[in-house]
Structures are given as C-alpha cells and as structure tokens.
Amino acid sequence: MVTRVVLDLVEAVGRLPVGATVSVPVGAADTDTVAAWCARTGNELVSVTDGQATVRRGHAPEPDLPPGRRPGARLWLYTNFDCNLACDYCCARSSPHTPRRSLGLDRIRQLVDEAAAAGVTEVYLTGGEPFLLPDLDQIAAACAQRLPTTLLTNGMLFRGSRLDMLRRMPRQHLTLQISLDSATPERHDHHRGAGSWQRAFDGIRTALAEGFHVRVAATVAADETGDAEQAAFHGLLDDLGIPREDQVVRPIALRGFADTGVVLTTETLIPEVTVTAEGVYWHPVGADHDDQLVTRDLFPLATAITEIQHRFADYRHRTDAAAQRFHCA
Numbered sequence: 001m002v003t004r005v006v007l008d009l010v011e012a013v014g015r016l017p018v019g020a021t022v023s024v025p026v027g028a029a030d031t032d033t034v035a036a037w038c039a040r041t042g043n044e045l046v047s048v049t050d051g052q053a054t055v056r057r058g059h060a061p062e063p064d065l066p067p068g069r070r071p072g073a074r075l076w077l078y079t080n081f082d083c084n085l086a087c088d089y090c091c092a093r094s095s096p097h098t099p100r101r102s103l104g105l106d107r108i109r110q111l112v113d114e115a116a117a118a119g120v121t122e123v124y125l126t127g128g129e130p131f132l133l134p135d136l137d138q139i140a141a142a143c144a145q146r147l148p149t150t151l152l153t154n155g156m157l158f159r160g161s162r163l164d165m166l167r168r169m170p171r172q173h174l175t176l177q178i179s180l181d182s183a184t185p186e187r188h189d190h191h192r193g194a195g196s197w198q199r200a201f202d203g204i205r206t207a208l209a210e211g212f213h214v215r216v217a218a219t220v221a222a223d224e225t226g227d228a229e230q231a232a233f234h235g236l237l238d239d240l241g242i243p244r245e246d247q248v249v250r251p252i253a254l255r256g257f258a259d260t261g262v263v264l265t266t267e268t269l270i271p272e273v274t275v276t277a278e279g280v281y282w283h284p285v286g287a288d289h290d291d292q293l294v295t296r297d298l299f300p301l302a303t304a305i306t307e308i309q310h311r312f313a314d315y316r317h318r319t320d321a322a323a324q325r326f327h328c329a
C-alpha cells in the first residue's frame, strides 16, 4: 500500500531540480519508509528531525538497460510516411494515399551530424516505405558514413531502378531490416495484402544475394504467437542463414490503424528519440501521434534528446514504475 508520506515525497521531491532539498512532515513510524523510498528512487535522505524528513533530489537509478538501449543512444528517422502497402496494424497510418512528409537528404545529414555529436550510437531509418524515395541510396550512405544504420523496409520494391538504387547502397555499417510476419503467406497477407509475403520473401533473398546484412522482423498479434508458428518462422530464416539474433518478433502496438495490441504511453515506454518532418517524438511507434510529440523543433537535436532524457528520469522518479521496452528493431 502507498502511504501518505510516500505521496508527499513524490509530490515534493518530484518538483525539485537535481541537488535541491525539501522537507516533508513525517510521523514517528515513517523513517524506515522514507529511507526505503529514497534508496529505491535514487534520492538522498539528509536528516529526520523534529517531525521533518529532509530529502535531496538525486538521479533516478538507471533501468536495467544495455548501453545501446538507453534513451538517447538510438535515433529513429522517419524518412517519409507514404507506403506501397496499407497494413491493417500500421502504427504510422501509412498507405499509398498518405502524404509523403519526407525529412529530405539535407535535414537528415544535419540530424545525423548532430546526433553523432550528441552521443547517439545508432541510426534507424523507417517510414512509410523508404524505398519509395528516389534518393534513398544517398540518405543511407550519408547515415552509414557517420553511424551504424539500420534501414527498415517491406522489401517488396527491389526491382528496376529501385534494385539499382539498392545495389548502390553501402554494405558497410548498413543493415536492412525486412518485414516478414510468418513462415507462410496466409497470416502476413491477411494483414498486409495478397501477394505481399512472396514479394517480401523474394526481397530478403535479393538483399542477401546482394551482400547486405539482413535482419528480419515479424509483427504479430497476441493470438498469433503459438510455438508451432514461432518454430516455423525461425526455421525458415535459419534455412536462409539468418542468425537468430537477426530474427526479431515484436507485438502489434495499439497505435495508428491497429484496433488491438499493446497499449503504449510516454509514461510507460522507454523512449527512443524519433524525428519526423513534423517534430521530435518519444518513440517510433508514436511518431504520428501528438501525445508522443516532444517538440516541433528538429534543431538543435541535442536539446530534444536532453528533454527526452529529463522527462524519462522525471516519469520514473514520480511514478517509480517500470517502463516498458518495446522493440521495433
């Protein structure tokens, strides 16, 4: 049960900048509770005298995250929002009718330069379908020159001039993450459209044949994750020589077009800084939703990254809740 003194601490300490102190009234039996709360939340219990506990605000303890998953380590860039598909769970509400809303090569160059200077260690390019952009090869090269880059795609457009564009892309520091939801066409085509599984599968084989590092990601509903389905999916990718660490299975998020899935909010989601043409967002699954908008100002990027880190620390400080890690890649 949350006691009254904990509520007082959350309210009083949550308003403080790091390093400042505040006193809250405590009862004779509250000292252990206050000490335990301070230890758990990264604050310092300075003293308990005359019915007042004095607490200095500290940094909330870091969640149990590897360095590459800490807020600010990854940068997601929505290159565009239009797509050749209109998947029924698309968190970005992408379709052939969605306005492009592209970031453009010049802004992407600047963002990646600033990201590298701000301590970002990885870039993810997503959409929409990035391969609809005629200069995607230049975008991918500009990113991969500065930071290890992963390019998310449905893998269906590797033909004609777009295949030529794929071939011009760097192999160094660039991973292609291709979406494939199931080992056989039925489930994938049910969500993404008839014939899409075969073209995605062909795209995976093309990318491998062209010498790219390929990761495959499945998006699945809660009732689609049976052991037999999982085994068949991994078996198919094993046969292609794709290592298990490059076989990603993630749940559908209740965002965008989806009418079922995991509920994700800024308060419960570990942020991954995400930039679109409209602004900087908390996480890639919320990049088309105002509740996850952090700022409309793309530059300087370091300001937005710092804001997200501070807000994340503040949420954890105030709620002491375990934030949720949601893998998009």
Ligand code: SF4
Pocket (backbone or CB within 6 Å): 083, 084, 085, 086, 087, 089, 090, 091, 092, 093, 094, 095, 127, 128, 129, 154, 192
């Ligand atoms: S989920 Fe991906 S492939 Fe499907 S509509 Fe959205 S952006 Fe396009």
